[in-house]
Amino acid sequence: MKLTKQRRNSAGVLEPSNPDFESRRPLLVSLQASLPSLNPTERLIADYVLADPERVLSSSISEMHEGSGASVGSIVGFCRHLGLSGFADFKIALARELALSGLSGSDTKRGETVFEKVFHFQSQSLMETLQLNSAKALEDASRMIEKAGRIEIFSVGLSWPVAYTALCKFHLLGLPASAEFDSHMQLIAATQLSKHDVAFGISCSGTTRETVRCLQVAREKGARTICLTNAMKSPITVSANIALYATPSEIKYFQAPLASRITQLALIDAIFVFLAQKNKNRTAARLQQSGEELLKHQLG
Numbered sequence: 001m002k003l004t005k006q007r008r009n010s011a012g013v014l015e016p017s018n019p020d021f022e023s024r025r026p027l028l029v030s031l032q033a034s035l036p037s038l039n040p041t042e043r044l045i046a047d048y049v050l051a052d053p054e055r056v057l058s059s060s061i062s063e064m065h066e067g068s069g070a071s072v073g074s075i076v077g078f079c080r081h082l083g084l085s086g087f088a089d090f091k092i093a094l095a096r097e098l099a100l101s102g103l104s105g106s107d108t109k110r111g112e113t114v115f116e117k118v119f120h121f122q123s124q125s126l127m128e129t130l131q132l133n134s135a136k137a138l139e140d141a142s143r144m145i146e147k148a149g150r151i152e153i154f155s156v157g158l159s160w161p162v163a164y165t166a167l168c169k170f171h172l173l174g175l176p177a178s179a180e181f182d183s184h185m186q187l188i189a190a191t192q193l194s195k196h197d198v199a200f201g202i203s204c205s206g207t208t209r210e211t212v213r214c215l216q217v218a219r220e221k222g223a224r225t226i227c228l229t230n231a232m233k234s235p236i237t238v239s240a241n242i243a244l245y246a247t248p249s250e251i252k253y254f255q256a257p258l259a260s261r262i263t264q265l266a267l268i269d270a271i272f273v274f275l276a277q278k279n280k281n282r283t284a285a286r287l288q289q290s291g292e293e294l295l296k297h298q299l300g
Helices: 019-023 026-036 041-050 054-059 062-067 072-082 089-099 114-132 136-145 155-170 181-193 209-220 261-279 280-299
Strands: 006-008 015-016 150-154 199-202 224-229 240-247
Touching: 026 041, 026 089, 026 114, 041 054, 041 062, 041 072, 054 089, 062 072, 072 089, 114 261, 136 199, 136 224, 136 240, 136 261, 150 155, 150 181, 150 209, 155 199, 155 261, 155 280, 181 209, 199 209, 209 224, 224 261, 261 280
Parallel strands: 150 199, 199 224, 224 240
Antiparallel strands: 006 015
16 A cells, blocks of 8 residues: 555656655645555555544554554555554654644544534645645646647536636636536537647545546647546546545545545645746736726616
């Protein structure tokens, strides 16, 4: 179970994109994001850790074996796959993260209202999303979008509003972006992309069949590809030259992703602001022109 983001080199071999940054990613957030890609034994260990990280700090490896149901050897292998030397090193890394993040003790305050809990969770999710993405990945994605002859955005279902927001933001910058609503038309659009174009797939789960297929087809046609997902190592990342990660959602209050859209939109906004500041004069002129026309429309 490698938690490092991987891509294929010129020989077609998977290699880490940025090992130094990957090693600094938050341990618990990375585990949560990788849950869908874990095998059954790894999932047992990860679930046990995520259920109560502080319990792990005070547990021996034998106690963790008894509590999780995974063998001692599997636990050691799990830790090594995270880039750590063993279980002791894993506990040190976990203790350091809990201390730095201020999560030690309790993640909710007694007497906190449901409204306060939701806002607290959204705030925490945004900070975790920032930690999951390197500045280089965001800059590379932004430049790729800026230089594209055509930007085609692929998304369906609950992720579609995020795709449409991205479309509107790119239009404000004067970028040649488009997004089909119908999944069949999206697939047709994917077949018409070339090496000068960019395909941008957005999927919370990273497993949405239509979106994953569109990104696959676009890459086969030579287009450069970007994905935005809440699940590391999910199928959509395989066809992405650059993968951006929103923090994984926790189902705490109802059966729907709580922070997915907020964190995804924050990444879209980050790309928008980066490109807007990079071309300040051109952006200001376009926004002023758009604003004047919209004002005329409203007054009319």
